[in-house]
Amino acid sequence: MVAKLVLRPPHSLPLSTLPSKFLIFPKIPSLPKRFLIVSLFSATAAAQTHPQISNPNNSSYFYGPSLRKGTHPLTLRSHPPFTKTEDDFDDDDLFNEDSFSRVFDIAALRVPAKDCFALESRLRGHLLNWPRIRNIGRVPGDEVEAELAELLANQGSDLEDENALASLNRRMYGKSEGDGEPLSPVLYREKLAKTFDSRGYVKFRNLARMSRPNQRKKRGDEEGEGGEGKKRWGKSEFSVLEVVDDEEGEGEGEDLKGLLGDEFEGRRKWRGSTRLLLLDERYAKKGVEELPEAIKVVMKENTRTSMRPAFELVRCKLTVFYEYWQMNEILEALLPEGMIVPSAFETVGHIAHLNLRDEHLPYKKLIAKVILDKNKPKIQTVVNKIDAIHNDYRTMQLEVLAGNRSLVTTVVENGLRFHVDLATVYWNSRLATERQRLVNSFTRKDVVCDVFTGVGPIAVSAARIVKRVYANDLNPNAIEYLERNSVINKLERKIKVFNMDGRRFIGAMFASDKAKSITQVVMNLPNDAAEYLDAFQGILVDRPTEEEFTLPMIHVYGFSKAQDPEFDFHQRIRIALSEAAVDVEMRRVRLVAPGKWMLCASFILPKSVAYAKPTLDM
Ligand SMILES: C[S@@+](CC[C@H](N)C(=O)[O-])C[C@H]1O[C@@H](n2cnc3c(N)ncnc32)[C@H](O)[C@@H]1O
DSSP states (O other): OOOOOOOOOOOOGGGGGGGGGGSSSSSSGSSSSEEEHHHHHHHHHHHOOOHHOOOHSSTTTOOSSTTTTOOOOOOOOOOOOOOOOOOGGOOOSOGGGGGEEEEEEEEEEEEGGGGGHHHHHHGGGBBBBTTTSEEEEETTTTTOOHHHHHHHHSSBBBSSSSHHHHHHHHHHSSTTTTSSSOOHHHHHHHHHHHEEEEHHHHHOHHHHHHTTTHHHHHHHHHHHHTTOOOOSOOSSSSSEEEEEEOOGTTTTTHHHHHHOOOOTTOOOOOOSSSEEEOOOGGTTTGGGGGGGGHHHHHHHHHHHHSOOOOOEEEEEEEEGGGGGSOHHHHHHHSOTTTTOOOOEEEETTEEEEEEGGGGGGGGGGHHHHHHHHHHHHTTOOEEEEOOOOOSTTTTOOEEEEEEEOOOOEEETTTTTTEEETTEEEEEEGHHHHHHHHHHHOTTTOEEEEEOTTOOOOHHHHHHSSSSSSEOOOOOHHOOOOOOOOHHHHHHHGGEEEEEEEEHHHHHHHHHSSTTTGGEEEEETTTGGGGGGGGGGTOOOOOOOSTOOOOOOOEEEEEOOOSSHHHHHHHHHHHHHOOOOOOOEEEEEEEEEEEEEEEEEEEEOOOOHHHOOOOOOOO
16 A cells, blocks of 8 residues: 655745755754754744744735744743764654644634534634634533533523523522622622532532542642643644633632632633634734624624623634644655655555655654654554665565564455565565456456465465465465465465475476466566566477367566567567467556556467477476
8 A cells, every 4th residue: 555645735935935044954964974953943933034924914924834833832841952863863752842833823702602503604714724623612611511501590501691691690699790799709609509409519520629629639730730730722632722811701700710610710700611713813813803794793793682792702822733743744844955755655564665765864764753653553663675676585675764673564455464574575565456456357267376476465365266276486485474364364275385486386387287277377576577488388288289278368567668668578478488479468557667667468378389399498
């Protein structure tokens, strides 16, 4: 499987337009050998020197979240400098993930929860439209269950309703707003506590906590750890939304804070569940009057229909963390200016397999860590191919760059499971479609010879359909895995396994009593398979000519860099068979490198070849 990591158009603000002090890596040649200094650009600094970066009024302002916008949170833990020798690098310590945290000022409409979906669709074009950020933020702590709402207001769950609120206030302390002097906080609390029955006590966690001070303390400690005791609203794994100015309720909300908990700090009298509708980033710093007409209309409507407007404009801070950014955004920030960001890798089970260019090699561990972080848990290991495939077994020389070091993995292909050890056997997930196409051309009457079977993706898959498979490979490790794969897919009874050279295998099969049954021969060793076709010359020469024999269909794979790849490959086949008249069906499988095609030629073994005088010494 190939995971294509599509790059968004790089930066709307090209890296090259930034002064060098914002560049992520200083130029390597100027560094002492074996030293890399990883320093992320400063968005704050960038914003100061390049006001267009964060100024929404500037015409070159670009929309959407970006590491080049926002500010760094001030609460970051201090980290040691990023200077390391290459040898010091380990997966967890390559760069400071906190440097990727960005705080964005956002405006939001706080609205009653029951209205939020209607308002969301009404204000759609004016809401924040950032990937993976929900434009509705929850406000934990002001949720109220229907049962409790009934208990409090005695009027169903419509707590937001003015009358319900007044009625609640009167029930609690005999007065409501406008009825005269408000009660002192102490009286207010007493009255409220008396009014609640045991059910209410249970529902209001803070009342319960008052009688369990230890638990309250513990919770307070936990909260203090990450966010300086700040309320974190709308928390997700990769972002946190906080309301920053809630001045309106100051003082007035003290009573509720004391009674209902810190979550109610600074809020005005509790009016039930609310939601935050995050507004488009352009309105971050705007006052109500500067908002677009659609939002103003909504707010005006609310003011008209209610003595105490339930919608309010609040300022929020949206903090996004390392986890939020896409792989290419992180790599763009980490790699030097102008360097192409590695955009694709192949996956084999839990392994991401890179083919890094030379220019990426000094950053191979950084790249691997980001790939690992951004593709967990599916990817557990990141490897780089360090050399072209030269050996007979077609195995790759791989360097583990990040994650666990095991190269033994399980691949699921076309509904079958294959165990593979990338260190000792060949595997290429990119051929899955071609293998499937080939196998789909077989029928249940077929008997297949897979001459270069590897760990058996064609053989095992074919065994599901055909009568019988004879599978061979020169690599004993591949054969071990083939046997294992036959068993785990419960197809071992249909597959007979051989471990010998391909030429010998062809000779042996057609010399045996199985020869007459073989209908398909697969030769998937694209570098050399065509040259192995000479093994078919005269394979039936010793058989009586009157014997009825159905000649097999041969599927042979090959590469060609020629101008006319089909012609070129056909020529190689003719030469190997010493036969000019071969009727071949040719297909291009895929472009493996610029100008280099992988082809599949399928043809029925010509009688003239099968009965020819053998030229080989077997
Ligand atoms: C390109 S791989 C193809 C494997 C399999 N068909 C697949 O699709 O994964 C070629 C296989 O041929 C095997 N091989 C190489 N030379 C061979 C030879 N002379 N005889 C038999 N097998 C050979 C290699 O060990 C390797 O497993």
